[in-house]
Amino acid sequence: MSVRYPGRMINTPALLLFLSFIFTAGCQNNQQITSLQIQLDSLRNQLNHSYKPGFGEFMSAIQAHHVKLWFAGKNENWELADFEVKEIKELFDDIRTFETDRLETESTTIIDAPLDSVQVAITQKNLPEFAHYFSLLTTTCNTCHQSVDYGFNVVTIPAFQPFANQEFNPNH
Numbered sequence: 001m002s003v004r005y006p007g008r009m010i011n012t013p014a015l016l017l018f019l020s021f022i023f024t025a026g027c028q029n030n031q032q033i034t035s036l037q038i039q040l041d042s043l044r045n046q047l048n049h050s051y052k053p054g055f056g057e058f059m060s061a062i063q064a065h066h067v068k069l070w071f072a073g074k075n076e077n078w079e080l081a082d083f084e085v086k087e088i089k090e091l092f093d094d095i096r097t098f099e100t101d102r103l104e105t106e107s108t109t110i111i112d113a114p115l116d117s118v119q120v121a122i123t124q125k126n127l128p129e130f131a132h133y134f135s136l137l138t139t140t141c142n143t144c145h146q147s148v149d150y151g152f153n154v155v156t157i158p159a160f161q162p163f164a165n166q167e168f169n170p171n172h
């Protein structure tokens with residue numbers, strides 16, 4: 001059977017076949033969209049329940065590396081000091097990645113210059129410069145704390161080495 005249009009012949013079975021093909025493709029698309037939506041919901045759910053350290057936890061980690069940096073530098077263990085200053089930098093980078101919802105994150109840039117200066121002193125293996133810039137670094141930690149209303153968290157130059165299970169002297 002065929003339908004005659006002015007100047008053109010259309011084969012009806014072929015047309016039906018074509019339309020059923022389009023319809024099936026459309027249904028498959030809908031199935032795919034539903035399946036993708038389910039996957040998306042599941043991923044969103046996983047993301048919402050995945051562990052993200054809090055600002056204070058990053059700070060506690062920074063505090064530990066701040067201590068280690070001091071004793072590494074004081075012992076002129078420059079390789080370890082270089083490692084520690086990089087750990088602190090990484091943690092501030094992590095804060096910028098994971099704590100975007102905290103207003104204080106914007107203020108972290110204040111620490112970049114003092115950290116760079118400490119790193120230069122380490123590269124130059126210069127103990128007096130290291131001590132000077134470590135002190136500036138510590139003051140800057142507190143400047144930030146004061147500026148974001150956490151001034152009660154006072155960081156000091158460590159009085160003693162609290163890590164009983166780590167060697168800081170390179171010539172041990």
Ligand code: HEC
Binds near residue numbers: 055
């Ligand atoms: C944004 C500026 C900023 C800078 C720079 C900064 N801090 Fe903090 N710090 C904070 C904030 C905000 C908190 C409170 C976090 C919270 O919500 O628990 C904090 C908390 C702390 C705490 C308390 C953590 C606890 O739970 O007991 C310590 C220790 C600390 N910071 C150490 C440091 C050290 C060391 C440096 C420098 C190397 C530093 N901070 C630099 C903003 C800063």
